[in-house]
Amino acid sequence: MQLQVEPLAIQESDKFDVVKLPLLSEEQQKIINPIVPPTSGIRMVILDKKNDLLLMPANRQYMFLRVFKAISEVAKQEIGKPQPGVLLVSDDRPSANHLVGLYAKILAYDGYKIYFQKTYDPQSKAEADNEPFYSRMGTPHGSASVALFEEIDLVIVLTASHNDLIWNGVKFYIDLPMPISGRVMQSVSQRALEMSEIRMQKDFCAQYIDADKRNNDYIIDLTKKVIDLSILRNTKLLLWPYMGRAPELRDLFERVGVNVVLIERAMEPPNPTVNIDYPYLESKMQEHQISVAILLDTDRDRIVLVTRNSKTSKLETFLPNSLYAAMHSILAKDFHKNIINVRTIPSDPRGDSACKLSFVTGVGYKHLGMILYGALGKTIDTAKFDTGILYVEQNSKYEKLKHIHDIQRAIQQSPIRGEDILMVLWEESGGHTINLLDITEDNNHMQISSKIPTIGDKYPAEALLIICTLLAKGYNFSDILSKEIAGTRKMIEADDEKKVKIVSTFAQMEGQSFQVKEQTYTINTFQQVNNQIAIIYLSSLQTKVYFRPSGTGPGVRVYIFGPKNTIDQELDQIIGRINTMF
Structure with a gap:
């Protein structure tokens, strides 16, 4: 598609340009400072x-x-350096190059030392050579780079993840690979509303680095400590990024001996969890005689696995929710791995029993990362912690963590000790991260540490390597989990006001019964540390239902786990009942 960019009104001088900003409408103010904060960064239609x-x-x-300007100013203040290092990258959206150019000029004016990702993919080289602001990376590799490079204090990824092509957005990471939220995000929104003009540097020099390579070195080193990857040599894999070519993942798999077949067909929306062309996918798998396919959203942090069942020859689709629960069960039971399970509340609970300790959190890595860094004793912003939804599973019940030290206390009370303990951080939509921790105890003093950098954001490449290894060893994921219980989800369409109304109404009904046809549910809630209710939880004898405002779209997400034969009908009835109420 051809891109046409409307010119901005710019006042030029010798060294910088000045952009006078028009006043914002009420609707535009709500987009920049939404009632329901996004789970990661800010996304807008561009x-x-x-x-x-x-x-x-x-x-x-x-x-x-x-x-852009607000993030630049707030991040520089948080970092506290006169010339911080920033890695500025984007996904493959058509608006990427233009926006990277604008952002780089803002960062240069504000005194940042700017790094771009080196282009090594031969197919992208021609495009990069003709485009001065070509700096492409997947979000996971971008985010982790803030921990893997001492010279990088800030990572900015321009992406709208799985949203439609007309969207774009900003995810950013200061000092730690963990999404920004709470006080810092509020400061960004407030500063963005207040400004009247922006200055941009005319000329600047970006330094090119190969952050993808350093990420892949780290991923392979960590994964080899979990499982032997040698069985992957000479296996075949079909890789389908829904936008772009995912050169970092191709390089990763090829380095461990996998023959990668790339599909370059773009999909709209670029979200494999809701949009798969099965006839086309099956034809490609048959053409190349491949039994495993990995499908990725635009910024490669949301994944779907499609495999051919060796017994029935039919394609089986594994969404992250059940896929990760099955992987954890295999690693714990067959490979004797000690696992600390950290998952978002709507994630599949069927793998919990295989893990030594389970934490559950609110949706998004802004919660999951707090468990990791809290366990390691790192300083966490009080405002961020107070607005977190953080629980630990104790005696078959979820107990709220009330203080940051409660994270270490829960681990100390568990029997987990030793080297290379797996702390897995994961969510139902596709994010997964593995960190290796050493947990030792001497004279009742527990020490939690890691010999390698720790990642508190989505980093699913490690899990993908392990999953492909398990498949090569003959594991069938559909045989691992209970077949009587299943999980699924749907969305109730709602603007921000309706989102808040639905959740607040059910919050006031906590402890009451909720009747839907012949089913009776008890209304429960999950709260933030500061006692604000954020997630509604309905439970019956056989079924668990969770719903919460979406941070990435106009709706309320509803998740259900229950009897496989009835959950679809049950979920439709619950959504229908809620819709009649609002």
């Missing part, structure tokens, strides 16, 4: 789509410039 033409209006660019 393009209009008309037939085969993509239009980038100036009024939308001004909104992005506000956010």
Whole structure:
């Protein structure tokens, strides 16, 4: 598609340009400072789509410039250096190059030392050679780079993840690979609303580094400590990024001996958890005689696995929720791994019993990362912790963590001791991260540490290597988990006001019964540390239902775990009942 960019009103001088910002409408203010905070960064519509033409209006660019400038100023204040190092990258959206150029000029004016990702993929080289602001990376590799490079204090990824093509957004990471939320995110939104002009440096010099390579070195080193990867040599894999070519993942798999077949067909929306062309996928798998396919969203932090069942020859689709629970069960039972399980509340609970200790949290790595860094004794912003949804499973019940020290206390009260303990951080939508911890105790003093950098954001490449290894060893994931219980999810369409109304109404009904047809549920809640209710939990004898406001779209996400033969009907009835109420 052809991209047409509407020019901005710019006042030029010798060294910098000045952009005078128009006033924001009430609707634009809500987009920049939403009632329901996003789970990761800020996302906004940047393009209009008309037939085969993509239009980038100036009024939308001004909104992005506000956010860009606000992040630059707030992050520099948080870092506390006169010339911080920033890695600026994007996904493969058509708006990427233009926005990277605008952002780089803002960062240069603010005194940052700017790093771009080196392009080594031969197929992308020609495009990069003709584009001065070409700096592409998947979000996981970008985020982790803030921990893998001493010279990088800030990572900024321009991406809208799995949202439609017309969207773009910003994810950013300061000092730690952990999504920004709470006080810092509020400061960014407030600063973005207040500014009236932005200055951008005319000329700057970016330094190119190969952060992808350092990430892959780290991933292979860590994964080899978990499982022997040698069985992957000469296996075949079909890789389908829904946008772009995912050169970092191709390089990763090829380095361990996998023959990768790449599909370059773009999909809209770029989200494999809701959008798979099965006839096309099956034809490609048959053409290349491949039994394993990995499908990825735009910024490669949301994955779907499709395999051919060796017994029935039919394709089986594994969404992350059940896939990760099965992987943990195999690693614990057959490979004798000690696992600390850290998962978001709507994630599949069927792998919990195989793990030594389980924490459950609110949705998003802004919660999961706090468990990791809290366990390691790192300083966590009080405002971030107070707005977290953090629980530990004790005696078959979930107990709320009330203080950051409660994380270490829960581990100390568990029997987990030794080297290379697996702490897995994961969520139902696709994120997964493995960290290796050493837990020792001397004279009742427990020490938790790690010999390698720790990652508190989505980093699913490690899990993908392990999953492919288990498949090569003959494991069938559909045989691992209970077949009587299943999980699924749907969305109730709702704007921010309706999202809040649904959750607040059920919060006031806590402890009451909720009747839907012949089923009776008890209304429970999960709360933030500061006691604000954030997730509604309905439970019956056989079924668990969770719902919460989406941080990435206009709706309330509803998750259900229950009897396989009835959960779809049960979920539809619950959503229907809620819709009649609101």
